Amino acid sequence: MKRVSASLLPPIALDPGADVPIYRQLSEWFRRAIVEGQLQPGQRVPSTRALAGELKVSRLPVLSAYEQLHAEGYLETFTGAGTCVAGTIPLGAPEKPRRGRSNATPAATSPAxxxxxxxxxxxxxxQTWLESQGAFRVGLPALDAFPHEVWARLISRHARRVDTESLVYGDPLGYLPLREAVADYLRIVRAVRADASQVMITTGAQHGVQVCTHVLLDAGDSAWMEEPGYPGAHQALAAVGAKAVLVPVDEDGLDVAEGIRRGPEARMVYLTPSHQFPLGVTMSASRRMQLLQWATRAGRWIVEDDYDSEYRFGGKPVPSLQGLDADGRVIYVGTFSKVMFPALRLGWLVVPKDLVPAFCAARDALDTCSPMLPQRAMTDFIREGHFARHTRRMRALYAARRAALLEAIERHLPGRLRVVGAEAGMQLAALLPDGMDDIALSRRAAQVGVSIRPLSQCYRGAACRSGVILGYGGVDARAVDEAIRRLAHCL
Structure with missing residues (x-):
């Protein structure tokens, strides 16, 4: 039987004034904790001396309770391991629910x-597509090509240099050296106009969008949302009780004229102009200027989500919408998750200067600040050139994986999938034949270990297109062909 390491016990409440002796109170508590699963089979329990000291009682009743529990088979003693919960105790709740159990099923007569x-x-x-970490999980970068040793060295460097500043609550805006590094990077690579005082370090793009909705919207306000679009933005909108105005996306990106017609009173616009999610189109220059002019004239806010702008394989790099904004109407959202790894949970907001106090207050109310250790390591990763080198390597790697995916689709699914949005990012969309159920297809694909995200789930209104979203960032080019072959079999 596997031994479970010792851990803190749940609180033990003893009543010295009760008619029931202490040893019986204690043995009953252990029986209940073991049967209800609070103490696991094989888990070490404190020694009688340690437990008596913690409960501030004589050791004698603790010894008596342990002896009783040994006799009943609830506890066992192992050489070198001390006293443990017996491995033969059946897991599960007792037949009669006991008062005070937090996981008890509510009675039928309890209030709603x-x-x-x-x-x-x-x-x-x-979301059946989330059940697999392999091909073609959306949003998963090439973790097999990440410079693990470099990152481990940087984490170790700062873990060994723990000081008071790294242990206290941090600035809601984030670690200043990292904000400076992000501002420098965005000015050079994305033509973003900002300095470190406007940068807020977040726990990712989703968190950044959530902060924006808390600052910019009141309950009942409306906001433009791309249709189809990023489901996480709709969740952020719902969290503040705001309403979505669904604005269609075509080959030029968000249809600004239609947005003005459908939602002229909207307070905010959320969009992904450089690489629209999920269709992958790029917003045209004329649409960008039309949107900025309307926002300036009407006093509206624009949230630009630039979630994977580092990777573009066709045409010239597309500058940010924020870089064209002359009136401070754009809040720029980005993330390190697509270049580094999703568990890092670091991203950024670039906020107009007059909104910085409001964003600071909202961040402080929501979650105070981001963890300091990864912020410091990320600062060095950028400053020492690792970030730029890794981005260049990933751009070449994703181009190869993208080419392998397109070739496999042509080989195994000729005429069955129509690819759109393959010029940038780490995923592409592919339209299915009319009448095909993409959700049912995703379920079948999950059964054979293939993760495909249904395009229809990115619509909030009636889905006018059926398709799949295929992420190629996290799948080796050699595995792409087999995964597409399995998908063809599902079709």
Missing amino acids: RRIAARAQAMAGPE
């Missing part, structure tokens, strides 16, 4: 267990 309407609105559709 109501939750907020916004919590229900935030719940997304079934």
Whole structure:
């Protein structure tokens, strides 16, 4: 039987004034904790001396309780391991629920267990495509090509240099040297106009969008959302009780004229202009200027999500929408997750200077600040040139994986999938034949270890297109052909 390391026990409440002796109170507590799963089979329990000291009672009742539990088979003693919960105790709840159990099933006569309407609105559709980490999981970078040793060295460097500043609450805007590095990077690579005082370090792009909705929208306000678009933005909108105005996307990106027609009173616009999610189109220059002019004239805010701008394979690099903004109407959102790794949970916002105090207050209220250790390591990763080198390597690697995917689709699915949005990023969209159910297809694909995201789940209104979103960042080019072959079999 596997031994479970010792851990802190749940609180033990003893009543010295009760008629029931202490040893019986203690043995009953252990029986209940073991049967209800609070103490696991094989888990070490404190020694009688340690437990008596913690409970501030004589050691004698603790010894008596342990002896009783040994006799009943609830505890066992192992050489070198001390006293442990017996491995033969059946898991599960007792037949008769006991008072005070936090996981007890509510009685049929109990009041309705109501939750907020916004919590229900935030719940997304079934996501069978998340069950696999392989081909073609959307948003997963090439973790096999990440410079693990470099990152481990930087983390170790700062873990060994723990000081008071790294242990206290940080600035809601984030670690200043990292904000300076991000501002420098964005000015050079994305033509973003900002300095470190406007940069806020977030826990990723989704968190950045959430902060924006809390600052810019009140309950009942409306915001333009791309249709189809990023489901996480709709969740952020629902969290503040705002309403979505669904604006269609065509080959030139968000249809600004249609947005003005459908939602002239909208307070905010959320969009992904450089690489629209999920269709992959790039917003045209004329549409960008039209949107900026309307926002300036009407006093609206624009949230530009530039989630994977580092990777473009066709045409010239596209500058940010924020870099064209002369009136401070654009809040720029970005993330390190697509270049580094998703678990890093670091991203950024670039905020107009007059909004910085409001964003600071919202961040402080929501989650205070980002962890200091990864911020410091990320600063060195950028300053020492590792970030630029890794980005260049990944751009070449993703270009090869993209080419392998397009070739495999042509080989195994000629005429069955129509690829769109393959010029940038780490995923592409492919349209299915009319009448095909992309959600049912994603379920079948998940059963054979292939992760495909249904395009229809990115629509909030009636889905006018059926398709799949294929992420190629996290799948080796050699595995692409086999995965597409399995997908062809599902079709």
